[in-house]
Amino acid sequence: MLASRRDLLRLTMLAATTTLGMQPTKVLAADKVRIGVLKFGTVSWELDTLKHHRFDAANGIEAEIVYFAGEDATNVALLAGEIDVIVSDWLWVSRQRSLGDDLTLVPYSSAVGAIMVKEDSSIKTIGDLQGKKIGVAGGSLDKSWLLIQGLAARDHGMDLPSSSEVVFGAPPLLSEKAMQGELDAVLNFWHFCARLEANGFRRLVSAEEAAKALGASGPVSALGYVFHDKWADENPVAAMGFVKASAAAKQLLATSDAEWQRLAPLMRAEGRELETLRTRYREGIPTRRPAEDEADAAKLYRVLADLGGEKLVGEAREMAPGTFWPKLTQ
Structure with missing residues (x-):
């Protein structure tokens, strides 16, 4: 066999x-x-x-x-x-x-991804993502997305997929949509996040922060x-x-x-x-x-x-x- x-x-x-x-x-x-x-x-x-x-x-x-x-x-x-x-x-x-x-x-x-928002966005915490349009790279079973969901449930009692409008797509396309203002927030791979960070975006929460909050003692x-x-x-x-x-x-x-x-x-x-x-x-x-x-x-x-x-x-x-x-x- x-x-x-x-x-x-x-x-x-x-x-x-x-x-x-x-x-x-x-x-x-x-x-x-x-x-x-x-x-x-x-x-x-x-x-x-x-x-x-x-x-x-x-x-x-x-x-x-x-x-x-x-x-x-x-x-x-x-x-x-x-x-x-x-x-x-x-x-x-x-x-x-x-x-x-x-x-x-x-x-x-x-190095892991993060949820990125525009520098002047009113979104300050995970709780503020309720009702917002979020782009997610890597699919519904992406580790970073699951960890951030776990953090949202623990700290805010939120089920992110049901309380927000989630759009899955290819990393370059999601970054472009975020830059154009078609997304309120985007969870992307780390290097796409870095490029966004250099072009007027800030980190809302990273997968590393979520991992530490859920039990990791350091960067995994x-x-x-x-x-x-x-x-x-x-x-x-x-x-x-x-x-x-x-x-x-x-x-x-x-x-x-x-x-x-x-x-x-x-x-x-x-x-x-x-x-x-x-x-x-x-x-x-x-x-x-x-x-x-x-x-x-x-x-x-x-x-x-x-x-x-x-x-x-x-x-x-x-x-x-x-x-x-x-x-x-x-």
Whole structure:
């Protein structure tokens, strides 16, 4: 049964690569790491820094960046064994582990979205969202949206979806609608929020604030670098080398404004937008021990399981053991 599933995933991956005009890659040597990312995603900023400064070579690996058109394609590629690493969240990793896959993750970023309103908006608290038109990116089961719903229910006795007019849509479109005044508030991904912040918007409440209010002791990594336990066990130099190379890139991004100027064309940002993106990115660099991240993620998993139910987490009511890479949490 397992073999047939992997064969299906491989066929799906072959179709995806054909659609994108790519050729299927061959299995690479142990010191090479194939990372699947979205072409214009924020992960590419860190990976560009990693490659430009040869942090991969300095840590005994060769990072090969493979670009995809969508998140689903990266997930399929990882499950099929066509790439070694992707970026995803711990909810997805936990659900896959509950289904029998051996995925695990290393914290990548705690940067999360926020509900944004115009600087001069009369909306001052979550309670003021009653009856307002709210744009939400990521769909009805987006973690940030669920956490903010939980906070609204706890502090204001509000059921946000029923007390407000909620519009779901693509992040760029929602940002544009907010700028045009067609939305009273918008919950978007962190980098879209940063761009709005640089253009006359302010944060009403962030998903990080909601997470802390609902039990987290600090900023929880929303995303991580995800790979198979089996791959890491068979390629320990590659796995740990990539973790160290990522840390070196983050350290440079945390300290060097010049590096952000170099990245500006890739980011398509300048001036205040570039500065705000830099600030918010730096705030999202994980600084806590992975074990602390894991403990808080487990707490939030239970909250999200109650809010999102089986559609979000499947049948598992607890985060699966090993969701965070044990080599970093022990």
